[in-house]
Amino acid sequence: MKAKVYVNLKPSVLDPQGKAIQHSVEMLGFNGIADIRQGKYFEIALDDSLNEEQARESVARMAREVLSNPIIEEYRVEIEA
Amino acid sequence: MKFGVIVFPGSNCDHDAYHVISKHVGQPVDFIWHRDTDLSSYDAVIIPGGFSYGDYLRAGALARFSPVMNSVKKFAKTGRFVLGICNGFQILCEAGLLPGALIRNRELHFICEHVYVRVETSDTPFTNELNPGSVLHLPIAHAEGNYVCDDATFDELRREERIVFRYCDPKGLVTEMANLNGSRDNIAGICNSGRNVLGLMPHPERACEELLGSSDGRDIFRSLAATLAAVS
Numbered sequence: 001m002k003a004k005v006y007v008n009l010k011p012s013v014l015d016p017q018g019k020a021i022q023h024s025v026e027m028l029g030f031n032g033i034a035d036i037r038q039g040k041y042f043e044i045a046l047d048d049s050l051n052e053e054q055a056r057e058s059v060a061r062m063a064r065e066v067l068s069n070p071i072i073e074e075y076r077v078e079i080e081a
Numbered sequence: 082m083k084f085g086v087i088v089f090p091g092s093n094c095d096h097d098a099y100h101v102i103s104k105h106v107g108q109p110v111d112f113i114w115h116r117d118t119d120l121s122s123y124d125a126v127i128i129p130g131g132f133s134y135g136d137y138l139r140a141g142a143l144a145r146f147s148p149v150m151n152s153v154k155k156f157a158k159t160g161r162f163v164l165g166i167c168n169g170f171q172i173l174c175e176a177g178l179l180p181g182a183l184i185r186n187r188e189l190h191f192i193c194e195h196v197y198v199r200v201e202t203s204d205t206p207f208t209n210e211l212n213p214g215s216v217l218h219l220p221i222a223h224a225e226g227n228y229v230c231d232d233a234t235f236d237e238l239r240r241e242e243r244i245v246f247r248y249c250d251p252k253g254l255v256t257e258m259a260n261l262n263g264s265r266d267n268i269a270g271i272c273n274s275g276r277n278v279l280g281l282m283p284h285p286e287r288a289c290e291e292l293l294g295s296s297d298g299r300d301i302f303r304s305l306a307a308t309l310a311a312v313s
Contacts, residue, residue: 014184066142071182071229
């Protein structure tokens with residue numbers, strides 16, 4: 001099993017890096033971009049000791065307590081068989 | 082009175098802090114490796130600047146899980162004094178000892194220059210030798226010093242007068258121009274509700290000798306030493 005965790009700044013938190021990327025991309029001529037937000041992506045390989053529900057719970061706790069800072073960030077967990 | 086300077090892999094202002102305590106405060110001081118957990122002989126600990134764990138994940142995020150941080154939490158709970166400078170401030174926020182977070186500077190750059198900060202309150206163990214409104218000339222050196230917090234936290238910080246330092250111009254006016262990293266309300270340093278834990282982005286330990294461009298930082302260490310002398 002594999003877990004994927006996506007961590008992004010909350011919509012209310014300014015993302016200066018995303019803004020700078022957006023600016024550069026627009027300079028290159030890409031049109032129609034309303035906003036770019038930069039985030040983090042984690043791939044976590046899991047062994048067979050956990051079932052899917054346990055894996056989801058464990059990875060969500062990891063995302064909440066370590067991978068994200070809940071003051072400024074939000075996360076999403078996906079489990080792949 | 083005895084001071085400790087906590088050393089994480091990647092700390093790089095630990096020697097500066099040690100130098101200031103031993104030379105200018107004139108008190109005993111130890112380095113405390115991040116795997117040590119016994120803080121019982123100390124009255125104040127300094128979490129110094131640097132790049133603990135290479136700033137991996139988020140600045141201060143991994144240092145929070147070092148064994149010593151559990152002890153620092155207990156240490157703070159008993160009312161003893163914790164001063165977090167720069168990366169130390171980031172670690173204290175990540176550890177939940179101070180509210181809010183420090184994100185990437187508004188203009189993205191790493192900023193390394195001397196700035197001015199205004200002392201907002203003398204009602205802390207770290208500023209009691211200073212007058213509110215006085216202006217300190219201190220260096221900053223960070224890429225993630227942009228202080229953010231939610232509205233409820235901000236209101237609480239203001240109501241309890243826990244905003245200790247704010248970026249200002251040389252005359253002490255708190256202006257947007259002076260807010261180089263984009264911090265909410267020009268916040269450069271805050272304390273906890275018990276007022277015994279202070280975090281700030283500027284480096285007072287690098288501003289204790291005229292030779293280094295400013296000696297204004299000494300007042301912060303003098304304040305802490307005066308507090309410790311009074312309680313011990």
